[in-house]
Amino acid sequence: MDRDLLRQSLNCHGSSLLSLLRSEQQDNPHFRSLLGSAAEPTRGPPPQQPLQGRKEKRVDNIEIQKFISKKADLLFALSWKSDAPATSEINEDSEDHYAVMPPLEQFMEIPSMDRRELFFRDIERGDIVIGRISSIREFGFFMVLICLGSGIMRDIAHLEITALCPLRDVPSHSNHGDPLSYYQTGDIIRAGIKDIDRYHEKLAVSLYSSSLPPHLSGIKLGVISSEELPLYYRRSVELNSNSLESYENIMQSSLGFVNPGVVEFLLEKLGIDESNPPSLMRGLQSKNFSEDDFASALRKKQSASWALKCILISGFHQYLL
Numbered sequence: 001m002d003r004d005l006l007r008q009s010l011n012c013h014g015s016s017l018l019s020l021l022r023s024e025q026q027d028n029p030h031f032r033s034l035l036g037s038a039a040e041p042t043r044g045p046p047p048q049q050p051l052q053g054r055k056e057k058r059v060d061n062i063e064i065q066k067f068i069s070k071k072a073d074l075l076f077a078l079s080w081k082s083d084a085p086a087t088s089e090i091n092e093d094s095e096d097h098y099a100v101m102p103p104l105e106q107f108m109e110i111p112s113m114d115r116r117e118l119f120f121r122d123i124e125r126g127d128i129v130i131g132r133i134s135s136i137r138e139f140g141f142f143m144v145l146i147c148l149g150s151g152i153m154r155d156i157a158h159l160e161i162t163a164l165c166p167l168r169d170v171p172s173h174s175n176h177g178d179p180l181s182y183y184q185t186g187d188i189i190r191a192g193i194k195d196i197d198r199y200h201e202k203l204a205v206s207l208y209s210s211s212l213p214p215h216l217s218g219i220k221l222g223v224i225s226s227e228e229l230p231l232y233y234r235r236s237v238e239l240n241s242n243s244l245e246s247y248e249n250i251m252q253s254s255l256g257f258v259n260p261g262v263v264e265f266l267l268e269k270l271g272i273d274e275s276n277p278p279s280l281m282r283g284l285q286s287k288n289f290s291e292d293d294f295a296s297a298l299r300k301k302q303s304a305s306w307a308l309k310c311i312l313i314s315g316f317h318q319y320l321l
Helices: 003-014 015-024 029-039 061-069 112-122 231-241 245-254 262-270 295-320
Strands: 130-139 142-146 163-167 186-199 202-206 222-224
Touching: 003 015, 003 061, 029 186, 130 163, 142 186, 142 231, 163 186
Parallel strands: 163 202
Antiparallel strands: 130 142, 130 186, 142 163, 186 202, 186 222
């Protein structure tokens, strides 16, 4: 079992999930030991209460917790991932591989206030954001975010979310002179999240790669061109100009949607091993089926049987005549 993932889930959902897990997984010896260690109180002084003003993640749907508790032995199994590292999430802009879609929330008419609240709830340090410089001051520059460059793809272009890039987080492009002289109002900037004030909804970003996690450290930060904007954002802009398009139509018109190798590509991207296929249906978990048991092979066998039967019936009638 993945102990770290289990602890993350318990930290997110709280004591209600812990109670459900103890009830559903009481006969599982692995979970008995895991839940025992996860439930032990931490040593030392009692944990401090969260600050009154801080926004906490809300989990209101008990059905999700019931699902997690019932499928926990499958969800937290180590067999889900292969030993091969997953493809970097940033290398997603090849529409030949799979269908890259606009954010789903664009089709859902979610109020701007809710989208803004969810953005500040989920954004984390090390995430990549992209925006346009709105003003340049002696202490840094402000940028208005237009999209995310990593993590969850969100529709934020119209939320007027502003981030500050302090002067100390702007690399110098020469030995002398003002580092800010390289930038102009309207430049498109890719930056890493450095600090978050969730209550006051303030962000600080950095143009140094040290602000990014290791798997994103190779991403270029700084000024980028419009051609370097994420493909999902460009699709989002196209959708805004033609709001009558449905999710299905956009997906089916994507070149990557009809790619014969899309399943294999996405499995490799997610780091899932086909030789030990995971499933949340217990009867299918880690089962490998013979090619003859798949629908296409069974249909061929059935068609051949029917054809032979028809030939025999036809020959019998010819004999009677």
